Amino acid sequence: xxxxxxxxxxxxxxxxxxxxxxxxxxxxxxxxxxxxxxxxxxxxxxxxxxxxxxxxxxxxxxxxxxxxxxxxxxxxxxxxxxxxxxxxxxxxxxxxxxxxxxxxxxxxxxxxxxxxxxxxxxxxxxxxxxxxxxxxxxxxxxxxxxxxxxxxxxxxxxxxxxxxxxxxxxxxxxxxxxxxxxxxxxxxxxxxxxxxxxxxxxxxxxxxxxxxxxxxxxxxxxxxxxxxxxxxxxxxxxxxxxxxxxxxxxxxxxxxxxxxxxxxxxxxxxxxxxxxxxxxxxxxxxxxxxxxxxxxxxxxxxxxxxxxxxxxxxxxxxxxxxxxxxxxxxxxxxxxxxxxxxxxxxxxxxxxxxxxxxxxxxxxxxxxxxxxxxxxxxxxxxxxxxxxxxxxxxxxxxxxxxxxxxxxxxxxxxxxxxxxxxxxx
Numbered sequence: 340x341x342x343x344x345x346x347x348x349x350x351x352x353x354x355x356x357x358x359x360x361x362x363x364x365x366x367x368x369x370x371x372x373x374x375x376x377x378x379x380x381x382x383x384x385x386x387x388x389x390x391x392x393x394x395x396x397x398x399x400x401x402x403x404x405x406x407x408x409x410x411x412x413x414x415x416x417x418x419x420x421x422x423x424x425x426x427x428x429x430x431x432x433x434x435x436x437x438x439x440x441x442x443x444x445x446x447x448x449x450x451x452x453x454x455x456x457x458x459x460x461x462x463x464x465x466x467x468x469x470x471x472x473x474x475x476x477x478x479x480x481x482x483x484x485x486x487x488x489x490x491x492x493x494x495x496x497x498x499x500x501x502x503x504x505x506x507x508x509x510x511x512x513x514x515x516x517x518x519x520x521x522x523x524x525x526x527x528x529x530x531x532x533x534x535x536x537x538x539x540x541x542x543x544x545x546x547x548x549x550x551x552x553x554x555x556x557x558x559x560x561x562x563x564x565x566x567x568x569x570x571x572x573x574x575x576x577x578x579x580x581x582x583x584x585x586x587x588x589x590x591x592x593x594x595x596x597x598x599x600x601x602x603x604x605x606x607x608x609x610x611x612x613x614x615x616x617x618x619x620x621x622x623x624x625x626x627x628x629x630x631x632x633x634x635x636x637x638x639x640x641x642x643x644x645x646x647x648x649x650x651x652x653x654x655x656x657x658x659x660x661x662x663x664x665x666x667x668x669x670x671x672x673x674x675x676x677x678x679x680x681x682x683x684x685x686x687x688x689x690x691x692x693x694x695x696x697x698x699x700x701x702x703x704x705x706x707x708x709x710x711x712x713x714x715x716x717x718x719x720x721x722x723x724x725x726x727x728x729x730x731x732x733x734x735x736x737x738x739x740x741x742x743x744x745x746x747x748x749x750x751x752x753x754x755x756x757x758x759x760x761x762x763x764x
Contacts (some may be wrong), residue, residue, distance in 0.1 A: 341712070343379040345566070365695040369717070372473055388714060388744075391415060391444045397423040397752035398438075398446065399745040400458030403687075403732040404505075404634065405674035407743055408645055410471040411553065412736055413440055414491065415743065415754070418460045419448060423752045426726040427455060429532030435463050435476045437491060438754070449493035452478045454485075454502065454518070454530045457727055460485075462503055467592075468510030468553075477502040477518070477530070484518050484533050487552075501549055501558050502530075507591040512616065515549040516582045517560065517592040524581050524599075524607070527726040537704060541579040542568040548582060548596065550617070561618025571610070571623050575600055583609070590638045592616055593659070598623070611643060613659055624657050633657075634686075636680045638755045642666060642686065644674040670710045671703055676732050681739040685763055689731040689744075692718050698731055700744065702762065711762055716748040723747050739763070 343364060345425075346352060374384035392398035397420045400407045407416045419434040420427075427433070433455045436448040454477040455461040468471035472491045478482060480498075488497040498727045501515040522529025537543035544565035551558040564580050578600035585596040593616060597609040610626040611633065625645055629652060633643035639659045646652035654671050657663040675688040686703040696719045700710040716731065721727050729752050731744040740760035745752060745764065 341382055347639075358471055365697065369695075369697075381397055383714060387757045388746075389757070390749070391743075391756050392417060392419075392446060392754045393444075394751045394753070396421060397734060398754050399457070399460065399729070399752050400734070400743065400754060401732065402458065402542070402735050403632070403678055403730075405462075405464045406737055408736050408741075409437075409465055409491075410737065412738065412741075414438065415440060415756075416444060416463050416465065416474060417754055418455065418463060419446060420752070423723075423747075424459070424727060426526060427453075427531060429453065430613050431454075431497055431617075433461065433473075433532075434459055437474075442449055449474075449489055449491070450476070450487070452476055452487075453532055454479045456527055456530065457729065458527050458680060460736055464506065467508055475503060475506070475513075476594055479530070479532055482532075482534070484530060486513070486515075491513065495557070497553075497557055499558075501551055503551065505585045505587050505594070506553075507587050507616065508589065509591055511553060512591075513551045513553055513587050514587070516547050516585060520546065522602070524579075525583060527728075541577060548594070548618070562614055562621060566621065567612065570612070570621065570754055571626060575610075578602075584633075585723055586633070586635065587616075588635050588638045592638060593620075595624070595633065595635070595641060612643070612656065622659075624659065624661075625655075625663065631674050631744050632676050636679060636683060640678055642679070644677070666706075667703060667708060667710075670708050673699075676730060676734060678683050679735070680763070682738065685739075687733045687734050687735060687742060691722050691730075696720055698746075700731055700733060702759065713742075713757065713759070713762075716744075716746050718747055 378384040381659050398417050415438040432451040432453050434448040439445045452461045461476040463476045478487050480601050484502040486499040486503040501514045504516050506513045511596045518530045519533030519535040537546050542564040544563045545565040549558045560734050580600045583597045595613045598612050599609040609630050611624045611630050613624050614621040627645040628648045629646035631642050633645040641657045654666045655663040673690045677688045689701045697715045700714040728746040733742050733744045741757050
């Protein structure tokens with residue numbers, strides 16, 4: 340157990356003393372004696388995080404559900420931006436490129452794109468068909484969002500007439516959503532500068548999830564917003580809706596996604612839905628007061644943060660065939676960006692800023708419940724929040740021995756890597 344945690348939970352020490360120690364640790368000690376801060380929290384003074392990008396420009400990868408390393412793990416995908424303090428507008432471009440890990444972490448720009456946001460970038464990712472040298476990102480051409488395939492030299496290999504959200508594990512098919520509609524209702528996840536043809540329609544039959552055949556470039560609508568509106572209770576029937584967070588199952592046979600609607604109070608509510616890769620077998624798997632980040636454990640089960648009305652939030656293991664059970668009681672107690680290690684023996688997770696504006700980074704051994712805290716990183720909400728926030732979005736390397744995060748704890752948005760091989764065995 341960490342030294343500080345042992346002291347903070349010791350009932351022999353008066354509460355006032357424990358509270359004063361906590362305030363000192365999370366303020367002056369953190370700022371002036373970072374080595375001591377880490378030692379008290381984690382039992383080691385050395386910083387395990389290593390920056391792989393540096394200023395003056397800002398760098399980030401994006402979301403937690405994609406791997407930034409290529410097949411040989413010699414390159415890391417990254418975005419480079421000249422600003423960090425506002426949402427991107429229609430004409431703001433971001434650089435997409437690679438970090439040469441073996442060459443002193445040299446960043447090489449390959450292209451620029453106006454189709455991006457701070458949460459998920461341009462959906463920059465390696466092409467599963469050739470993850471050593473081919474990458475994909477979204478773009479805007481002739482006023483329409485598109486997807487581009489490039490090689491590591493920057494050469495264009497393919498252009499698709501729809502933007503890509505997620506790709507199947509064999510690289511044969513990808514899935515697209517309406518990023519202009521997403522921008523209008525969740526701007527931190529959509530792209531500025533596009534036009535939604537169905538902006539006045541609550542649940543158009545022509546919009547939803549498109550499946551793109553990456554060999555031919557042909558696409559087809561496999562799930563429509565109108566079809567989703569008829570799934571479930573009356574609250575979803577006439578509501579204004581959109582789609583977000585598409586993720587493909589490990590075997591490529593199914594996709595999960597959030598169907599999101601506007602509420603009468605002016606907010607929004609999401610539910611977890613699932614269907615086969617061709618849109619059949621459409622079902623709602625979880626309709627709770629809150630559903631949040633998730634990851635597939637296997638072709639049949641997903642780990643997701645959810646909250647029912649009047650009950651605390653918790654992670655649940657949801658079965659595609661129906662039913663769920665709580666996971667990580669008393670250990671995984673906050674919403675975070677969860678992802679399974681490649682061998683499915685560990686869960687990587689983070690948190691939102693606590694009352695000291697600190698984010699926690701952790702591992703959770705699956706399924707027996709051991710939690711290993713890795714770092715606490717400063718992310719002041721007063722400066723970086725809303726659409727400009729920088730979540731850690733931790734993601735695994737392909738061999739499961741390293742993790743990569745985005746963070747602003749240095750005062751800049753940069754990427755960091757940590758070796759966790761000695762911790763996971």
